[in-house]
Amino acid sequence: MSMQNDPNAKGIKTLDKDLNRISLLEQATAFTARPLVGPGITGVFMVLAGLAAATVMGATVGAWVVVVAAVVGAYMAVNIGANDVANNMGPAVGAKAVTLGGALIIAAVFETAGALLAGGDVVSTVSRGIVAPESVAEPQVFIWAMMAALMAGALWINLATWMGAPVSTTHSIVGGVMGAGIAAAGFAAVNWPVMAKIAASWVISPVLGGVMAAAFLAVINNRIIYREDKMAAARTWVPILIGVMGGVFATYMAMKGLKKIVKFDLGEAILIGIVVAVPLVFLMRPIIRRQSRGLENRVKSVKTLFAIPLVLSAALLSFAHGANDVANAVGPLAAIVHAVQDGAAGDRVEIPYWVMIVGAVGLSVGLMLFGPKLIRVVGSEITRLNAMRAWCVALAAAVVVIIASWLGLPVSSTHIAIGGIFGVGFYREWYHEKVLKVNRDMSALPVEERTRRKVVRRSHLMTILAAWVITVPATAALSAALFYAATLLAGLR
Numbered sequence: 001m002s003m004q005n006d007p008n009a010k011g012i013k014t015l016d017k018d019l020n021r022i023s024l025l026e027q028a029t030a031f032t033a034r035p036l037v038g039p040g041i042t043g044v045f046m047v048l049a050g051l052a053a054a055t056v057m058g059a060t061v062g063a064w065v066v067v068v069a070a071v072v073g074a075y076m077a078v079n080i081g082a083n084d085v086a087n088n089m090g091p092a093v094g095a096k097a098v099t100l101g102g103a104l105i106i107a108a109v110f111e112t113a114g115a116l117l118a119g120g121d122v123v124s125t126v127s128r129g130i131v132a133p134e135s136v137a138e139p140q141v142f143i144w145a146m147m148a149a150l151m152a153g154a155l156w157i158n159l160a161t162w163m164g165a166p167v168s169t170t171h172s173i174v175g176g177v178m179g180a181g182i183a184a185a186g187f188a189a190v191n192w193p194v195m196a197k198i199a200a201s202w203v204i205s206p207v208l209g210g211v212m213a214a215a216f217l218a219v220i221n222n223r224i225i226y227r228e229d230k231m232a233a234a235r236t237w238v239p240i241l242i243g244v245m246g247g248v249f250a251t252y253m254a255m256k257g258l259k260k261i262v263k264f265d266l267g268e269a270i271l272i273g274i275v276v277a278v279p280l281v282f283l284m285r286p287i288i289r290r291q292s293r294g295l296e297n298r299v300k301s302v303k304t305l306f307a308i309p310l311v312l313s314a315a316l317l318s319f320a321h322g323a324n325d326v327a328n329a330v331g332p333l334a335a336i337v338h339a340v341q342d343g344a345a346g347d348r349v350e351i352p353y354w355v356m357i358v359g360a361v362g363l364s365v366g367l368m369l370f371g372p373k374l375i376r377v378v379g380s381e382i383t384r385l386n387a388m389r390a391w392c393v394a395l396a397a398a399v400v401v402i403i404a405s406w407l408g409l410p411v412s413s414t415h416i417a418i419g420g421i422f423g424v425g426f427y428r429e430w431y432h433e434k435v436l437k438v439n440r441d442m443s444a445l446p447v448e449e450r451t452r453r454k455v456v457r458r459s460h461l462m463t464i465l466a467a468w469v470i471t472v473p474a475t476a477a478l479s480a481a482l483f484y485a486a487t488l489l490a491g492l493r
Contacts, residue, residue, distance in 0.1 A: 157169055
């Protein structure tokens with residue numbers, strides 16, 4: 001019997017068509033639903049933060065204000081996690097030292113640990129002296145100013161993440177506080193010398209990060225990569241470089257990551273770094289010798305020796321970020337809680353532990369849901385990274401923060417890390433063209449194609465620089481508008 005006359009065959013054919021239609025429908029549903037998963041989970045987390053605030057505050061007068069602030073603070077924490085995680089984990093992922101999933105797990109664990117174990121328990125309610133406290137001493141005005149600052153910062157970081165631009169979350173909240181302060185009490189309320197220092201850091205942070213990362217890469221090129229016997233050079237220099245990294249990160253953690261638990265001055269922190277660095281060099285020598293045994297005399301072999309130190313450095317940067325930047329998410333929330341409970345705006349307030357938990361969990365939720373986009377931009381789309389280049393970026397970030405703390409310069413860890421990536425890329429362009437005399441004649445190509453084939457993607461450079469420059473003015477304007485709207489609705493105008 002032919003297939004055409006077989007009723008079973010026709011039935012199977014019809015069934016296949018129906019199954020294909022269902023399969024296509026499932027794929028289409030999954031495709032359309034996927035973009036809603038992140039916002040949905042974020043919404044649930046914000047509701048839970050509000051419920052936690054309502055439970056803690058109980059029937060206190062003004063409790064509803066704290067509930068709203070907790071929801072906005074949770075939104076801010078999610079956005080900081082989405083944007084800032086790329087600075088620490090992006091280079092490691094771009095260098096293929098760790099998978100994207102592994103990076104998200106490492107970052108979530110260490111960001112949360114840093115926030116809860118070493119997060120700042122005291123925060124300036126006016127964000128490091130941006131606005132004079134007496135100018136917004138009226139509790140109701142102060143509360144709405146902090147609320148507007150928090151919301152403006154969160155909205156701006158959300159927009160920057162969507163655009164694929166890593167921005168400074170510190171600058172975002174500072175701009176928000178400045179805008180709300182101007183709206184509440186005029187331009188005289190703002191501490192303009194402090195704002196001038198912050199503006200200067202737009203240049204200082206990326207330049208220092210870029211120069212330092214390029215310098216480290218120059219040392220690696222000179223001492224290992226362009227040597228005849230690369231593996232022999234690696235056995236000598238990689239333990240030293242890992243020792244330097246260990247010492248720098250020990251100093252970094254002593255100064256920045258553990259300041260809530262125990263405080264060290266610069267001299268003590270450097271001494272701790274030396275105590276860690278010297279034994280680490282001798283400890284790593286037999287390990288590197290064993291790892292390098294049997295490896296070919298190629299650059300690719302050298303890269304493998306930097307992979308584990310790179311992942312450890314990314315984990316430590318995440319811990320320090322959680323300890324330091326959780327205050328950006330929940331500092332204004334803590335200030336609102338203090339103002340509601342005590343009826344006044346204090347110069348310095350303690351962050352309640354439940355507020356710290358909202359900040360810590362928010363950082364992790366944000367990086368898990370929305371972090372991959374920025375990680376890809378930072379790790380692979382600005383310039384091509386390998387384990388050695390990414391190691392240079394991570395080490396430069398820690399060194400520059402230490403130097404800046406010593407000099408009292410208000411630098412941004414985001415700007416330093418991104419500056420380091422650009423520094424590594426531009427150094428490679430210069431080295432290949434000027435030192436190695438690599439002839440890359442692209443004169444016959446269109447300008448757009450020549451730009452695309454450069455080691456550093458210029459389009460990302462312009463997007464990121466533009467986002468950096470307008471972060472403070474944009475958040476200030478948005479915060480001022482939100483403050484006016486909120487006070488109008490609250491009947492304060």
